Amino acid sequence: MAVGQRVWVLAGCLLLLLLTGCKARIHKLTLKNETRSSVDLNNFGFFANGTLDVKLHSLSISEKLVNYSLNPVGFSLSRSRVNGVLSYTAEEPEICPLILTNVANKEPVILFLIDINTLSVNVKATGDQDNLLIAKPKAEAPKGQRKARQAVTNPPLDVAPKTDKVDNVAVKPSDIPVENQQADQKNKDEPDGKITLASEDKKAEEKEFLLGKTKQLTLALDKVDDSYNFSFHLIVGELAEGLYSLKFHYCKNRMPGPKYPYSFTVEVTETNPGGYLSAAEIPLSRLYIGMAGVFFTAALVWVYTLMKHRYSVFKIHWLMAALAFTKSISLVFHSINYHFINTEGHPIEGWAVMYYITHLLKGALLFITLALIGTGWAFVKYILSDKEKKIFMIVIPLQVLANVAYIIIESTEEGSSEYYLWKEILFLVDLICCGAILFPVVWSIRHLQEASSTDGKAAMNLEKLKLFRHYYVMIVCYIYFTRIIAILLKVTMPFQWQWCYEFLVEVSTLIFFVLTGYKFRPASNNPYLQLPQDEEDVEMDEVVTESGALEGISKVKKTSNGRDRQKESTL
Numbered sequence: 294m295a296v297g298q299r300v301w302v303l304a305g306c307l308l309l310l311l312l313t314g315c316k317a318r319i320h321k322l323t324l325k326n327e328t329r330s331s332v333d334l335n336n337f338g339f340f341a342n343g344t345l346d347v348k349l350h351s352l353s354i355s356e357k358l359v360n361y362s363l364n365p366v367g368f369s370l371s372r373s374r375v376n377g378v379l380s381y382t383a384e385e386p387e388i389c390p391l392i393l394t395n396v397a398n399k400e401p402v403i404l405f406l407i408d409i410n411t412l413s414v415n416v417k418a419t420g421d422q423d424n425l426l427i428a429k430p431k432a433e434a435p436k437g438q439r440k441a442r443q444a445v446t447n448p449p450l451d452v453a454p455k456t457d458k459v460d461n462v463a464v465k466p467s468d469i470p471v472e473n474q475q476a477d478q479k480n481k482d483e484p485d486g487k488i489t490l491a492s493e494d495k496k497a498e499e500k501e502f503l504l505g506k507t508k509q510l511t512l513a514l515d516k517v518d519d520s521y522n523f524s525f526h527l528i529v530g531e532l533a534e535g536l537y538s539l540k541f542h543y544c545k546n547r548m549p550g551p552k553y554p555y556s557f558t559v560e561v562t563e564t565n566p567g568g569y570l571s572a573a574e575i576p577l578s579r580l581y582i583g584m585a586g587v588f589f590t591a592a593l594v595w596v597y598t599l600m601k602h603r604y605s606v607f608k609i610h611w612l613m614a615a616l617a618f619t620k621s622i623s624l625v626f627h628s629i630n631y632h633f634i635n636t637e638g639h640p641i642e643g644w645a646v647m648y649y650i651t652h653l654l655k656g657a658l659l660f661i662t663l664a665l666i667g668t669g670w671a672f673v674k675y676i677l678s679d680k681e682k683k684i685f686m687i688v689i690p691l692q693v694l695a696n697v698a699y700i701i702i703e704s705t706e707e708g709s710s711e712y713y714l715w716k717e718i719l720f721l722v723d724l725i726c727c728g729a730i731l732f733p734v735v736w737s738i739r740h741l742q743e744a745s746s747t748d749g750k751a752a753m754n755l756e757k758l759k760l761f762r763h764y765y766v767m768i769v770c771y772i773y774f775t776r777i778i779a780i781l782l783k784v785t786m787p788f789q790w791q792w793c794y795e796f797l798v799e800v801s802t803l804i805f806f807v808l809t810g811y812k813f814r815p816a817s818n819n820p821y822l823q824l825p826q827d828e829e830d831v832e833m834d835e836v837v838t839e840s841g842a843l844e845g846i847s848k849v850k851k852t853s854n855g856r857d858r859q860k861e862s863t864l
Contacts (some may be wrong), residue, residue: 318569319638320561322706327533328552331390332541334708336373337563338572338788341531345370347539348696349523351517352557354409354543362386364544365391366555368405370527372535373788389544401533403504407514407521414512414523418504423530426502431511440627450756499526536572536788541708559708568635573791578631580792584799591803595810605815609665611812616658617806623651624799649700656696660688660726666813667733669740670675690727695722710715727772734765760812767812771805776808 320335347368354366369390393402401422406415413431418424509553515522529537539561546552565572595614599606627647635639668681677685700720702777707713741758775798785796 299486303469307666310656313355317569318563318634320706321558322561322708324708326554327556327710328546328554329710330546332538332708334368334541334559335561336536336538336707338536338565338574338791339529339534339563340572340789341529341534342566343529343534343572344562345527345529346524346560346562347527348522348560350522350558350560352522352555353520354406354555355553363392364389364548365647366407366409366543367391367407367541368543369540369542370403370405370531370537371540372420372537376711389542389547390540391542391544392711400534403527403570405525407520407523409514409516412514412516412521414514416512417710418508420533422504424533425500425503425528425530426504426510426525426529428502428525429513430500449458455830469562477806503641504552511776520636536573551593553761570635572789574631575635576792577795578628578635578670580796580799581624581628581631583804585621585628588617588621588624588806588849589802591807591810592621593731598810599815601813605814610815612658612662612665616655616759617656617657617805618664619651620806621801623648623655626651649703652699653693653696657689657692660692660730661685663730664688664733665745666764666809667730667737667768669757680735684729688726691722691726691729695719695726698722723776726782727776731765731768734761734768737761738765763812764809767808771801774801 296318322334323334335491337345349368382783399421401420401424402418403422403424404415404417404424406417408415416426416428418426445568482628487555498513502508512523512525541557541559543553563569563571565575570577592614595617599610626644629644630640630648630753633639664684668684670677701715702712702719705715724786738758738761741755741761779794779797779801782797783791786793
């Protein structure tokens with residue numbers, strides 16, 4: 294008990310520490326002395342008119358170590374065919390993605406190659422796309438050359454006029470930077486024109502470029518002291534909507550040999566029409582609140598069943614009710630959390646704390662309940678053996694660790710190195726927990742098999758043996774579906790339908806809960822739970838056979854006080 298209390302106290306302390314750095318769909322990642330050749334900044338599903346805003350600050354890198362023809366530095370923004378699989382790099386993973394020139398498929402790819410020697414960012418766009426890029430182009434000194442460029446009938450770049458739509462790509466007022474939206478109002482109200490002039494200059498510097506096939510342009514790279522900055526704003530068109538992956542590459546570190554450090558801070562803001570959630574996450578708030586109502590209704594039905602058959606109820610039945618209510622409350626807070634992420638771009642700390650606490654309790658209660666049912670506690674026996682207690686001493690701390698790992702993943706930026714470490718820990722610990730809870734079920738099955746062959750209660754033990762075999766199959770199917778099948782379905786679905794993964798997981802959990810409750814229901818007509826009420830009755834004589842030839846023969850048992858006790862049979 295003391296060990297369990299220490300585990301919960303430690304988990305609570307870690308939870309409070311982690312929530313202080315919780316981020317969401319407005320990302321800010323700072324890397325110091327990083328040596329990875331590729332950093333996954335984020336994956337996001339964009340609908341048409343979705344926006345991506347990227348601001349790179351304080352890029353610190355050695356000028357002598359960069360070879361821009363062989364080992365460039367920069368960003369890649371690519372559309373994935375399926376989640377987690379980049380289509381344009383899957384065939385040649387050894388080659389730096391920034392130097393790929395021939396793309397076999399037509400998936401949109403945008404490369405931002407940073408050249409610190411010329412203070413420029415070379416943009417290369419390939420694939421079928423109608424994305425609109427808003428950024429500051431590299432300045433061209435001669436004005437005459439700039440006028441001549443405007444007079445060309447077919448310029449090399451599609452410079453979009455400042456209208457409401459550019460080739461069917463809608464430009465909404467919300468897509469324009471806030472500073473530009475407020476410039477006109479501030480010009481009327483403030484006599485000092487410094488802010489207005491600065492806003493007008495910034496608006497004049499930024500240009501709109503409609504990215505097509507194999508188009509190229511050059512953006513400006515600002516230098517402040519020994520660090521470099523640049524930013525761009527992208528509006529996704531109808532042709533190019535999909536699941537995108539944004540990465541930073543330092544191709545020098547892909548080569549064998551010493552790794553060279555670099556540092557930067559990047560701010561990434563992604564939106565879809567209507568909110569900050571990715572395309573696959575938009576329905577989740579409604580999904581979770583709906584499933585919360587279903588689980589709450591199921592919990593009420595279960596409590597009604599317990600009250601109706603109160604004389605056949607065990608403590609574990611109330612534990613099952615507590616699990617159902619905790620699951621429902623956790624889904625409510627999960628829905629609220631996604632609602633605020635969609636509207637604010639980040640979770641509200643108070644609601645996030647409540648969600649993580651209920652998620653932690655739900656995970657622990659789930660594995661404790663499954664393990665107790667698997668051991669046959671209260672159904673077959675009332676005392677746990679030493680090896681069964683050891684299972685609990687292993688499963689409970691590991692389950693707490695798995696939930697802490699999940700919270701860390703949710704509150705950590707995807708580009709940080711800790712993200713991948715805790716993701717691997719979560720996957721490994723979850724598999725260990727799922728495998729560990731199968732051992733008590735196997736032990737119970739073995740115990741019932743031995744009991745059915747050694748004593749006279751063969752029929753009763755065979756019924757219980759059938760129950761636990763069904764329960765074992767149910768657990769295996771539940772684990773196999775939620776951990777493997779659902780994930781395989783997720784990576785093969787279109788990006789806007791990947792929320793169905795969460796729907797399948799929640800529905801399978803509901804079915805598993807309902808089947809478990811039905812199998813172990815506290816009903817008087819449930820043959821699995823017809824246990825003797827008195828231990829003396831268990832040791833008493835039982836009918837050896839029911840054949841007609843030996844119908845009147847009964848077994849004689851000698852009690853502890855030395856008197857014979859014989860069961861009278863009715864002829």
